[in-house]
Amino acid sequence: QSALTQPASVSGSPGQSITISCTGTSSDVGDYNYVSWYQQHPDKAPKLMIYDVSNRPSGVSNRFSGSKSGNTASLTISGLQAEDEADYYCSSFSSSNTRMFGGGTKLTVL
Amino acid sequence: EVQLVESGGGLVQPGGSLKLSCAASGFTFSGSAVHWVRQASGKGLEWVGRIGRKANRYATTYGESVKGRFIISRDDSKNTAYLQMNSLVTEDTAVYYCQGYCSGGSCFPPDYDGVDVWGQGTTVTVSS
Numbered sequence: 338q339s340a341l342t343q344p345a346s347v348s349g350s351p352g353q354s355i356t357i358s359c360t361g362t363s364s365d366v367g368d369y370n371y372v373s374w375y376q377q378h379p380d381k382a383p384k385l386m387i388y389d390v391s392n393r394p395s396g397v398s399n400r401f402s403g404s405k406s407g408n409t410a411s412l413t414i415s416g417l418q419a420e421d422e423a424d425y426y427c428s429s430f431s432s433s434n435t436r437m438f439g440g441g442t443k444l445t446v447l
Numbered sequence: 448e449v450q451l452v453e454s455g456g457g458l459v460q461p462g463g464s465l466k467l468s469c470a471a472s473g474f475t476f477s478g479s480a481v482h483w484v485r486q487a488s489g490k491g492l493e494w495v496g497r498i499g500r501k502a503n504r505y506a507t508t509y510g511e512s513v514k515g516r517f518i519i520s521r522d523d524s525k526n527t528a529y530l531q532m533n534s535l536v537t538e539d540t541a542v543y544y545c546q547g548y549c550s551g552g553s554c555f556p557p558d559y560d561g562v563d564v565w566g567q568g569t570t571v572t573v574s575s
Contacts, residue, residue, distance in 0.1 A: 395560040
């Protein structure tokens with residue numbers, strides 16, 4: 338049960354857009370539309386930003402969007418703001434009726 | 448207020464047991480699935496397991512690293528979920544979070560702007 342693969346870090350300047358990838362397999366990301374993305378600030382609980390690949394909870398900014406192609410899901414943040422600097426984790430349902438997380442991506446806003 | 452509050456964390460010796468609680472308020476707890484997620488210091492999130500609703504016969508599933516050692520249960524009459532941890536090893540040292548989730552956010556009040564809720568976490572330290 339390997340974790341999903343995310344880049345360790347990404348960075349961008351305020352106002353720019355960035356994309357974080359999340360690569361799984363045909364037994365998880367590729368086979369189910371149950372990919373979620375979480376934002377976590379230091380010493381805080383995770384916050385759900387995207388669920389079911391591309392759905393956004395009503396309290397989340399529309400600068401956050403999600404998509405999926407094959408075995409890879411992506412989180413895009415547009416109009417980067419300083420407060421977006423955090424760790425981001427993807428999560429997917431898998432064929433073994435379990436759930437897994439990616440290793441996490443540290444977003445730095447330059 | 449919609450919230451989850453974990454409790455029961457602490458210091459335990461290797462081989463010991465500990466039971467965590469996750470108390471819910473402000474939403475229809477019985478309508479939500481409950482996940483447990485842990486995070487070792489400086490590390491990423493790890494899914495521990497989940498328990499479904501009564502309609503799903505309270506089905507449970509677990510991550511490989513805890514299967515056979517941890518048991519998740521719930522008491523909807525008390526709006527509380529539990530994580531029984533047995534045969535603890537040092538690698539189980541982490542902050543443990545519970546997460547309540549329901550499809551489309553149907554178990555939350557209309558003015559709640561999310562589809563899930565997380566607790567603040569409780570720390571478990573396994574050490575001799």
